[in-house]
Amino acid sequence: MRMMHWTIIAGLAVALATPVEAQTSRLTIAAKAMGATRLNSIEYTGSGSVFGFGQAYEPGGRWPRFEQRTYDAAIDYRTPGMRLIQVRSQGEHPPRGGAAQPVGADQRTVQVVSGKYAWQEGGAQAAPNSAASGDRLRQLWATPHGIIKAAIANAGKVDGNTVTVNVEGREFKATLNAQNLVDKVSYLSTNEVVGDYPIEIAYTDYADFGGVKFPRHIVQTEDGFPTLDITVGDVKPNATVSLDVPANVRDAVPPPLRVAVEKLADGVWYLSTPNARSWAVEFNDHVVVVEGIASEARSLAVMDEIAKLVPNKPIRYVINTHAHYDHAGGLRTYVAKGVTVVTHETNKPFYEKVWARPRTIAPDLLSKSPKPAVFETVSDKKVMTDGGKTIELYHMKGTSHNVANLLVYMPREGLAFWGDGYNPPEGTEPRDLARTPEQAIDLYRIITMNNLDVKTIAPAHGFGPKPFDNLKKAIGLIPL
Ligand SMILES: [Zn+2]
Secondary structure, rough: HHHHHHHHHHHHHHHHHHHHHHHHHHHHHHHHHHOOOOOOOOEEEEEEEEEEEOOOOOOOOOOOOEEEEEEEEEEEOOOOEEEEEEEEEEEEOOOOOOOOOOOOOOEEEEEEEEOOOOEOOOOOOEEEEEHHHHHHHHHHHHHHHHHHHHHHHHOOEOOOOOOEEEEEEEEEEEEEOOOOOOEEEEEEEOOOOOEEEEEEEEEEEEEEOOOOEEEEEEEEEOOEEEEEEEEEEEEOOOOOOOOOOOOOOOEEEEEEEOOOOEEEOEEEEEEEEEEEEEEEEEEEOOOEEEEEOOOHHHHHHHHHHHHHHHOOOEEEEOOOOOOHHHOOOOOHHHHOOOEEEEEEHHHHHHHHHHHEEEOOOOHHHHHHHOOOEEEEEEEOOEEEEOOOOOOEEEEEOOOOOOOOOOEEEOOOOOEEEEOOOOOOOOOOOOOOOOOHHHHHHHHHHHHHOOOOOOOOOOOOOOOOOOOHHHHHHHHOOOOO
């Protein structure tokens, strides 16, 4: 009895003494196994599928798929910085969902982060976007060697096969397999519609590239559905990566959020920020906003502008065309201010579900002082009128962009608003050359099917307002 007792205590003492050493040695073993010890930089290229986060055909459904023709990541862990070159083309035929599909020609994007600076390459000069640096650095630290380096540099903890480390403002978890290679990395991100959501990256099919182990297969999911699925072809350990920050990026001051106001008709205004537009419609004793687009910051700026345009009348309704995150990101601000959300009936349970989720990373007005959202829903058609102003809402049935999409029409003014499908280009060119016209044809079909006498289109994106003829020209109904 006595012997056993002492054995247990001795065993306990050993267990208590080991964690710190065990953690250090397991991370060191993993770094050696991965070939991370002498790895300062890496470039890897692959191809496969990429998906449009927040752009599902059905609310709560999977993200729409595109061909990822090129995925070329070049990382320097010392900077830290990364250049990511991606080329995507249309994935699904017929198109199904958003993310600016149907893509006409191959689309190339080049995203760079270098320390606190971030920018886009490919234009005449670098386009500064340093607000993206946090997300891109997290992407860098979530790579197989990045997470091991981050754990060693930031006192990461090891518990069993799980490594936990705080880096770039988030807690990352990584799992190690029996060979001490990184199997999976996960962390939280945030979005204006759904709040906190998980990003998970699975690394499988490891191969040796000059003493550095790297996965041949990478699958990333965001909020439960794939956003990237690539097969890695080539890996260059210690590749030369040039991440010099361009002068115009270093000196860039983010422009203030300004709302441009354009009168569309008596009591109807187009409220525009770059590529995100709403309407304000003045009724007898209240204001209706069309599209709580983009973000809380934008909604607050739009509300300020409406208070100047229509003093002493409250905003009572906000019409939501569809649940894509770039169109619904500003809705919660209206809910926080007691404004009723008008949307297709399919969207209501989706919003109720996702708006109840936690917002620890980026609290907003509604999460700081929660209240239930008030909805008025649309099935086929809804008319909002006070005798003076009339807004008609039509369910865009059978369109490939989104299953619960609304068209907004003002019959007296001949004005139409939609969320997506055809973005009027700048100047006199009527065609949206980035896209093939399937979804613009969908729009035209809905307009004619409901006998709407549209004269001016002023939608959520693009360079409107434009004559309705632009849409007809874009789909080949009248000559260019
Ligand atoms: Zn959309």
